[in-house]
Amino acid sequence: MNKLANYGNWVPLNLLYTILGIILIVLIPTLFPIFLVVRIILWIIVGLLLLPFSYLIYLYYQFSAHNKELQYKVWNLVIQKLPWNGRGKALDVGTGAGALAIELAKRFPECTVWGIDYWGKSWNYSKLKCEENAKLEGVENQVVFQKASASKLPYKDGEFDAIVSNFVYHEVRDIRDKKKLISESFRVLKKGGVFSLQDTLKNEKKYGNIEELIRDIKEWGVEEVNFIETAYEIPMPNLLKFELKTMGLLYGIK
Numbered sequence: 001m002n003k004l005a006n007y008g009n010w011v012p013l014n015l016l017y018t019i020l021g022i023i024l025i026v027l028i029p030t031l032f033p034i035f036l037v038v039r040i041i042l043w044i045i046v047g048l049l050l051l052p053f054s055y056l057i058y059l060y061y062q063f064s065a066h067n068k069e070l071q072y073k074v075w076n077l078v079i080q081k082l083p084w085n086g087r088g089k090a091l092d093v094g095t096g097a098g099a100l101a102i103e104l105a106k107r108f109p110e111c112t113v114w115g116i117d118y119w120g121k122s123w124n125y126s127k128l129k130c131e132e133n134a135k136l137e138g139v140e141n142q143v144v145f146q147k148a149s150a151s152k153l154p155y156k157d158g159e160f161d162a163i164v165s166n167f168v169y170h171e172v173r174d175i176r177d178k179k180k181l182i183s184e185s186f187r188v189l190k191k192g193g194v195f196s197l198q199d200t201l202k203n204e205k206k207y208g209n210i211e212e213l214i215r216d217i218k219e220w221g222v223e224e225v226n227f228i229e230t231a232y233e234i235p236m237p238n239l240l241k242f243e244l245k246t247m248g249l250l251y252g253i254k
């Protein structure tokens with residue numbers, strides 16, 4: 001990856017600033033003469049907020065480029081498992097700052113890649129950032145970025161030869177049914193097309209049982225579906241494994 005390209009961090013900075021802001025607001029009254037009980041309660045609140053704040057800072061560090069590019073290893077896994085010859089059109093669902101779309105274009109010079117995202121306020125990602133990154137990586141003629149929702153893709157049935165996605169479906173808020181959301185990605189994949197989709201797929205509250213999900217996907221006419229757990233595929237500290245324990249990758253051929 002080009003060192004000048006900036007693919008951001010999965011821990012949104014806005015979230016860190018918000019928690020830090022709340023901690024400071026709670027701390028301010030403790031600078032004044034207030035009842036001891038109130039002071040203790042405020043310190044307890046600060047203590048409780050410092051726990052998730054410290055963990056998020058740790059995750060931010062782990063996902064930053066300074067740390068041997070763990071994010072890159074996770075993107076790499078998605079592409080490595082994609083059983084593709086690199087000819088035709090690919091789609092990156094929820095492209096963020098364009099990392100997966102651009103990496104696909106670099107590895108497969110014969111393909112064209114579409115990257116879609118709704119580019120909301122949570123992350124510092126944008127269509128412009130994607131286009132800048134594509135230029136820095138020298139693949140601007142191979143990639144197209146479009147604003148769209150993963151829940152209603154603006155493409156015809158079977159339009160793509162390959163589909164990838166990383167860490168997106170759990171974030172999509174404009175549809176409740178996650179299976180319906182995933183089926184929208186399969187709708188635009190052509191018969192015989194390939195896929196590699198990574199997300200918190202072992203979170204049963206969101207996706208139900210993984211075996212059932214795989215059965216459902218096969219019922220949609222998908223020929224080959226494989227599943228692996230991300231945390232066991234990439235070496236990482238146990239504290240990080242804890243965060244990524246529900247993350248898994250579905251890959252195969254429609």
Ligand SMILES: C[S@@+](CC[C@H](N)C(=O)[O-])C[C@H]1O[C@@H](n2cnc3c(N)ncnc32)[C@H](O)[C@@H]1O
Pocket residue numbers: 010093094095096097099100116117118119120123125148149150151165166167168171172173174
């Ligand atoms: C954790 S980021 C991952 C970004 C990118 N795939 C990556 O691996 O760096 C989650 C992404 O999901 C996108 N997203 C959230 N809801 C979406 C929706 N309804 N449609 C498309 N993208 C969405 C966000 O804008 C954000 O870019």
